[in-house]
Amino acid sequence: MSGAKSSTARGRLRTPRRDGARRTAIVRRATEIFKSKGFAHTTIEDIAEAVGVTREAIYYYFRDKAEILIEIIKPESDYLVWGLERILSLDVCSRKKLVMAVESHMMRFNPNYLEMAIAVRELNGTTRDPRIASLRLTWRRYTTLWIRLIEEGQSQGTLDRGLEPRLVAFAILGMLNSASSWFDPSRGSIAQLTDTFVRLVATGVLAEGVPARSDVYAGLRPPHAPDDSETEPARDEADADDVPDEDDLPDDAEQAERLPIAKA
Numbered sequence: 001m002s003g004a005k006s007s008t009a010r011g012r013l014r015t016p017r018r019d020g021a022r023r024t025a026i027v028r029r030a031t032e033i034f035k036s037k038g039f040a041h042t043t044i045e046d047i048a049e050a051v052g053v054t055r056e057a058i059y060y061y062f063r064d065k066a067e068i069l070i071e072i073i074k075p076e077s078d079y080l081v082w083g084l085e086r087i088l089s090l091d092v093c094s095r096k097k098l099v100m101a102v103e104s105h106m107m108r109f110n111p112n113y114l115e116m117a118i119a120v121r122e123l124n125g126t127t128r129d130p131r132i133a134s135l136r137l138t139w140r141r142y143t144t145l146w147i148r149l150i151e152e153g154q155s156q157g158t159l160d161r162g163l164e165p166r167l168v169a170f171a172i173l174g175m176l177n178s179a180s181s182w183f184d185p186s187r188g189s190i191a192q193l194t195d196t197f198v199r200l201v202a203t204g205v206l207a208e209g210v211p212a213r214s215d216v217y218a219g220l221r222p223p224h225a226p227d228d229s230e231t232e233p234a235r236d237e238a239d240a241d242d243v244p245d246e247d248d249l250p251d252d253a254e255q256a257e258r259l260p261i262a263k264a
Contacts, residue, residue, distance in 0.1 A: 023061045025051050030068045031114045039069055039122050066129045073119040076108050077138040083107075084145045094153030095202065101149060102201050105176050106194040109185070117180035146173060172201055 029050040033042050044065055048055045062068050083104040087097050108116050123136050146169035153159030159168075176197060183193060 026058060026061055027068060027071055031072050031118060034069065034118050035114050066131055069122060070131055070135065072115050073122065073135055076112060076115050076119050077135050079108060080105065081138060081142050084142060088145060088149060093158055094149065094156050095158045097149060098153060099198050099202055102176065102198050103194055106190065106197060109179060109190050113185045120177045120180040143169060143173065
């Protein structure tokens with residue numbers, strides 16, 4: 001018995017292999033299990049059984065299941081940051097950059113739907129492994145790039161200056177990543193989903209030819225609501241209380257633990 005334990009310990013200390021079809025199979029099976037059971041409820045034994053090998057064979061390629069998770073998530077995380085940095089560097093209007101950013105994000109769901117779904121869920125989870133925490137910083141960087149994109153559009157006058165950039169970025173990312181919890185790629189088209197999200201972000205849901213936006217807002221106002229000209233100062237102060245202060249918004253440290261990019 002002690003000999004078996006010693007052998008297992010030596011296996012864990014061995015430098016894992018970085019190539020091979022078996023390693024690829026382990027990552028693929030682990031991806032499927034993480035999606036169905038969640039990272040916290042998946043064991044090395046679960047992965048080994050799905051691959052058809054012993055648990056010791058898994059340790060030949062990976063030190064632990066967190067290392068497998070990182071191999072699943074890191075390529076998606078790095079690509080998102082790289083893609084958005086490239087888009088921001090282009091000499092095109094911010095409105096076009098916004099459309100390209102949505103398309104770039106959604107491209108990672110095809111053919112990497114499982115990987116993106118896991119990234120969205122696990123990076124928004126409570127895993128405290130420092131290696132996972134470092135990936136959260138990557139997604140924090142990605143969120144910051146989105147905020148920068150919104151601010152750029154506002155400064156150019158192509159995006160509404162009356163909106164708070166952080167809230168806009170969080171809302172868009174929340175919508176895009178919500179697909180990881182309800183979209184089934186076997187029953188729908190990623191291309192159609194992407195087109196829908198692009199149109200929502202770029203033009204909203206109002207049909208062409210509708211009244212101006214200010215008229216639409218006025219139409220949504222309750223019948224008893226006074227016009228702006230009738231609004232008393234006391235009413236303005238009351239409304240101001242309903243608007244969150246900058247201090248009420250989650251700071252960057254808190255945001256790294258509860259990513260707006262993960263879910264709406």
